Amino acid sequence: xxxxxLIDGEFAEHLGIVExxxxxxxxxxxxxxxxxxxSLKSGGKVLFCGNGGSAADxxxxxxxxxxxxxxxxxxxxxxxxxxxxxxLTAAANDFSFDEVFSRQVEAxxxxxxxFIGISTxxxxxxxxxxxxxxxxxxxxxxxxxxxxxxxxxxLADPLLIVPxxxxxxxxxxxxxxxxxxxxxVERSFV
Numbered sequence: 128x129x130x131x132x133l134i135d136g137e138f139a140e141h142l143g144i145v146e147x148x149x150x151x152x153x154x155x156x157x158x159x160x161x162x163x164x165x166s167l168k169s170g171g172k173v174l175f176c177g178n179g180g181s182a183a184d185x186x187x188x189x190x191x192x193x194x195x196x197x198x199x200x201x202x203x204x205x206x207x208x209x210x211x212x213x214x215l216t217a218a219a220n221d222f223s224f225d226e227v228f229s230r231q232v233e234a235x236x237x238x239x240x241x242f243i244g245i246s247t248x249x250x251x252x253x254x255x256x257x258x259x260x261x262x263x264x265x266x267x268x269x270x271x272x273x274x275x276x277x278x279x280x281x282l283a284d285p286l287l288i289v290p291x292x293x294x295x296x297x298x299x300x301x302x303x304x305x306x307x308x309x310x311x312v313e314r315s316f317v
Contacts, residue, residue: 140293141299144290144291144293144296144299144300145300145303147290147291148291148303148304151288151289152288152289152304155285155286155287156287156304156307156308158285159241159267159269159308160307160308160311162241162267162269162285163241163312164311165239166240166241167204167312167316168315169239170204171204171237171240171241172204172205172206172235172237172240173189173192173203173205173240173241173242173243174205174206174208174231174232174235174236174240174242174243174266175188175205175206175207175208175209176207176208176228176231176242176245176253176257177209177244177245177246177251177254177271178246178253178254180247180298181245181246181247181251181254181271181298181301182209184245184271184298184301184302184305185207185208185209185245186207186209186210187302187305188205188207188243188302188305188308188309189205189206189207190205191305191306191313192204192205192309192312193205195313196306196309196310196313197310197313198313198314198317200313200316200317201316203312206235208227208231208257214227214230214231215227218231224252224253225252225253225256226253226256227253228253228254228256228257229253229256229259229260231257232257232261232266233260233264236260236261236264236266237265237266238265238266239266239267240266240267241266241267242257242261242266242268242269243269243270243271244258244261244269244270244271244279244283245270245271245272246270246272246279247273247297247298247301248272248273248274248277249270249272249275249276249277249278249279249288250277250279254270254279255279258279258282258283259282267284268282268283269283269285269286269287270282270283270285270286270287271287271304271305272287272288272289273288273289273290273291273292273294273296273297273300273301274291274292274297275288289301
């Protein structure tokens with residue numbers, strides 16, 4: 128294996144997806160950013176969820192809003208629905224794993240809040256059920272996805288789709304998109 132060729136290939140693929148993603152998500156990201164600012168300025172919150180690496184992204188982005196991204200400003204209400212192991216295991220045991228996030232959206236979400244479900248395929252059943260709950264309650268039902276958007280298409284609005292079939296590239300773009308979102312939101316509160 129030629130390590131230098133591998134490195135060059137990975138960077139080249141990443142850079143191509145960066146440009147394609149920039150073009151694909153500009154409008155839905157602007158819509159999501161404004162919804163987050165509107166919600167937070169009116170006393171609402173931003174809820175995140177996802178599985179695996181997307182769970183880690185949920186926790187990362189919620190933390191950026193509560194603590195800070197770059198600037199010192201008031202704490203912003205945000206929750207990652209991926210962190211309470213007692214709740215997750217009880218909901219999975221008593222109901223099903225498909226409901227671990229929707230139960231939390233029902234309990235914690237209020238009309239005007241923003242819910243962001245993250246799924247690289249767009250087909251994670253528990254994220255889809257949480258989006259359905261968010262819509263029913265009156266939250267802004269947003270999503271980050273990849274590939275063709277999967278079953279999140281028509282359910283998440285806005286939906287930010289990374290135009291790639293490679294999970295690693297999709298995850299890289301999700302955190303970049305999330306950082307841009309946090310940067311804009313944060314600047315709205317300084």
